[in-house]
Amino acid sequence: MEVYIKGIGNISPQNTTDPNVFLDDIINHETDFLLSVEPKYKEYINPIQLRRMSKLIKMGIASSKICLKDAGIEQPGAIITGTGLGLVGDTEKFLNQVLDFNEEFLTPTAFIQSTHNTISGQVAIALKCFNYNNTYSHRGFSFESALLDGMLLVENKDADDVLVGGFDEITQEHHSIIKKTRWVKKETINSLELLDHKTQGTIVGEGVSFFALTGKKSDANYAKIQDIKTIYKPKDNQEIETKIDEFLAKNNLTKDDIDLVLLGLNGNVDTDDVYYHLADNYFNTNYAYFKHLSGDYHTVGSFALWFAANTIKHQKVPEVARFRKENFTEKPIKNVLVYNHFREVDHSLFLLTQ
Amino acid sequence: MSQRVFVTGIGIISGIGNNVEETLQSLKEKKSGVTDIKYLETNHKGTIPVSEVKLSEEELIERANLPKGEPYTRATLIGIIAANEAVKNAQITDMAEYKTGLISGTTVGGMDKSEMFYKDLLSTTNHIEYIETHDCGDSTERIADYIGVKDFVSTTSTACSSAANSMILGTRMIKNGMLDRVIAGGIESLTKYHMNGFNTLMILDREQCKPFDENRQGLNLGEGAAFLVLESEEMVKKSGKKVLAELTGYGNSCEAFHQTASTPEGKGAYAAMKEAIDRSGLKPEDIDYVNAHGTGTENNDLSEGRAIENIFGDNIPKVSSTKSYTGHTTSAAGGVEAVISVLTLQHNMIFPNLNFKTQMKDLKFKPVTELLENVKVDHVLSNSFGFGGNNSALIFSRY
Numbered sequence: 001m002e003v004y005i006k007g008i009g010n011i012s013p014q015n016t017t018d019p020n021v022f023l024d025d026i027i028n029h030e031t032d033f034l035l036s037v038e039p040k041y042k043e044y045i046n047p048i049q050l051r052r053m054s055k056l057i058k059m060g061i062a063s064s065k066i067c068l069k070d071a072g073i074e075q076p077g078a079i080i081t082g083t084g085l086g087l088v089g090d091t092e093k094f095l096n097q098v099l100d101f102n103e104e105f106l107t108p109t110a111f112i113q114s115t116h117n118t119i120s121g122q123v124a125i126a127l128k129c130f131n132y133n134n135t136y137s138h139r140g141f142s143f144e145s146a147l148l149d150g151m152l153l154v155e156n157k158d159a160d161d162v163l164v165g166g167f168d169e170i171t172q173e174h175h176s177i178i179k180k181t182r183w184v185k186k187e188t189i190n191s192l193e194l195l196d197h198k199t200q201g202t203i204v205g206e207g208v209s210f211f212a213l214t215g216k217k218s219d220a221n222y223a224k225i226q227d228i229k230t231i232y233k234p235k236d237n238q239e240i241e242t243k244i245d246e247f248l249a250k251n252n253l254t255k256d257d258i259d260l261v262l263l264g265l266n267g268n269v270d271t272d273d274v275y276y277h278l279a280d281n282y283f284n285t286n287y288a289y290f291k292h293l294s295g296d297y298h299t300v301g302s303f304a305l306w307f308a309a310n311t312i313k314h315q316k317v318p319e320v321a322r323f324r325k326e327n328f329t330e331k332p333i334k335n336v337l338v339y340n341h342f343r344e345v346d347h348s349l350f351l352l353t354q
Numbered sequence: 355m356s357q358r359v360f361v362t363g364i365g366i367i368s369g370i371g372n373n374v375e376e377t378l379q380s381l382k383e384k385k386s387g388v389t390d391i392k393y394l395e396t397n398h399k400g401t402i403p404v405s406e407v408k409l410s411e412e413e414l415i416e417r418a419n420l421p422k423g424e425p426y427t428r429a430t431l432i433g434i435i436a437a438n439e440a441v442k443n444a445q446i447t448d449m450a451e452y453k454t455g456l457i458s459g460t461t462v463g464g465m466d467k468s469e470m471f472y473k474d475l476l477s478t479t480n481h482i483e484y485i486e487t488h489d490c491g492d493s494t495e496r497i498a499d500y501i502g503v504k505d506f507v508s509t510t511s512t513a514c515s516s517a518a519n520s521m522i523l524g525t526r527m528i529k530n531g532m533l534d535r536v537i538a539g540g541i542e543s544l545t546k547y548h549m550n551g552f553n554t555l556m557i558l559d560r561e562q563c564k565p566f567d568e569n570r571q572g573l574n575l576g577e578g579a580a581f582l583v584l585e586s587e588e589m590v591k592k593s594g595k596k597v598l599a600e601l602t603g604y605g606n607s608c609e610a611f612h613q614t615a616s617t618p619e620g621k622g623a624y625a626a627m628k629e630a631i632d633r634s635g636l637k638p639e640d641i642d643y644v645n646a647h648g649t650g651t652e653n654n655d656l657s658e659g660r661a662i663e664n665i666f667g668d669n670i671p672k673v674s675s676t677k678s679y680t681g682h683t684t685s686a687a688g689g690v691e692a693v694i695s696v697l698t699l700q701h702n703m704i705f706p707n708l709n710f711k712t713q714m715k716d717l718k719f720k721p722v723t724e725l726l727e728n729v730k731v732d733h734v735l736s737n738s739f740g741f742g743g744n745n746s747a748l749i750f751s752r753y
Contacts, residue, residue: 021671045624069384072492079608083511084489084490084491085488086511094547094550094551095465095468095469095472095547096472097470098469098546098547098550099472099473101544102397103396103397103550104397106550106553106554107554108551108555108614109547110552111547111550111551111554111555112551112555112613112614112741113613114551115461115511115513115741115742116461116490116511116512117461117511117512117513117740117741117742118613118742120512120608120742120744121608121610121613121741121742121743121744122613124608124610124725124743125610125611125612125613125743127610129608129610130607130608130609130610130621130622130625131607131608132606132607132608133512133606133607133608133743133744134474134510134512134519134523134606134744135465135510135511135512135744136508136509136510136511137460137489137490137491137509138490138491138494138507138509139489139491139492139495140510141491141507141508142491142509145508145509149523149526152526152527152530155529155530156526173476176476177475177476177485178485180475180479180482180485181482181485181486228504230507230508232495232498232504232505232506233499233504298489316406318724345495346378346491
């Protein structure tokens, strides 16, 4: 496919809102979950609207505007988002009202803002963009589906300058619930030491990342998205290897052509095995990981795409993100493969090239 | 981008029937599913009518032949029943034989169980098996596992146009050669959450809804699930199986106006219908019937009606809203109405818009109010418009 990343807006638990900077200063989170570093919203949203917006809507609009500015686009050809859980804060607010007040005395605002398409709708309203608009909500394939949709629009010339975003938020209340599952660590850790804690579960994060996709080649683009693939419930590591082989072969590459593999390691001793397996037995190249910076969430693939695109743009892998550091060798970064899985169910591959 | 996309199977469950046959029967008999609440636990029982699937969860589990005691949400159960019917109807016996995807639409997801157990989830460790049934992807994955789909799964969530957008992505993936066939549609169960949400917007009719009526008072919520099996031209040629309809056009546009309202002139509705007609290569006058979004709210029926007038001019095709039968099944609506559109083509029938009495002052046309049999229907336009300005339209054509 001829699809390029032309601009990015990324709001995350790290300082990522300046498109010209790539992880120069790192934030260690010593909290139960990782909250985003929010920008000064008044630069992006007028104060009257700002007051009425919940956190994720503000983050969504700001990050879409950062992205469009970075790409030099005024009006996107389409707006597509992906989210695992949508607007958690608004959902909790309305749900608690319904339950606490016995279905009486309710006000609509939180309900209106709690549908998953709120961000794509609000971004469209902010931009007066009447074009194609869609939202996906499917666990570890939420952002991946949005990206696939956007790439198809560009590829089929249905639209250009397509805005694709992933968003999820974490709240104290939601964290208290998911902490009861085996997917979230019981203990509080220093986020940067994520891989040293060989325990069950991961650390939860959040973020909003928007990408501007174009079919036009330019030196100003971050990178080319060569291809993406989703793999649903592979039965074992062997099937994952086979799928990676097929995916690379389809793109006329072999695993030896990959300069950097970005792994979705999340510190969960139950589910990280496949990443160690691929690094130790399958690939033979440089590796990086990122969830100690972002935390894990349904649309963390969007943070991974931001990271991968920046390694190509800046031709560097930040020290803090290197995995198997002892074997890391300096070399040009041309082909980057991202491999991530959500709870061993939804696996995804992104292939980026220079 | 040249492959044609065909419908080879349909499956449906809603307030008017538990399968395609029962649905057709109710449609012919003008039997609405909108009645007093029976299954949903809510204080609005007896005051707000809805169209519920007329089965308890125990009965749904039994019907789907599922093990008891597993954490299935109501939306998942009806989704499994409808998707399975569609697969059987398309005579698919080996799912792994061809590249197959499942794309479902939902917005409420597993909220029915979340709202039931939420306070427990906050303060106890009871019912924690329902933590992971809350999100939209849970139902899709359980349906995929039940019918054996592995190659691609995804879930659209654009409120009331979700199912239509599932079919649009499915169609595009087939046309691009990424999948050979896709089971696409949508599901939604009733919940206190969205019933109270719609109630705060003051758009719920206390009686059976009256789409396109001057005195319409709002919508009735409904629940349901409906899926279509979409297959590539090559697949249909190879198998020689019976084609129920061709999906000839689709359109998606955003109104970018207001989170819960549409422009009076129906700008987004117009753009979606226009794109669908243009893509199909048809002319507006080729459309024989519009299965309208027609919720019965003041705002929708006016803006959609005006958009229909702007598209078709003086030559307005037959129009009806079958939400007067099924209620507004929100994320499933695009699927429910796609199935009804296919039934229209298969049986040369147009199903009426129930409860209509008074012509709208602002519109030139009125909907079909009686069952029309043996009518020429070659092309049906089906509209689905969502909260947040997500407007989609699909065209189903006789093959």
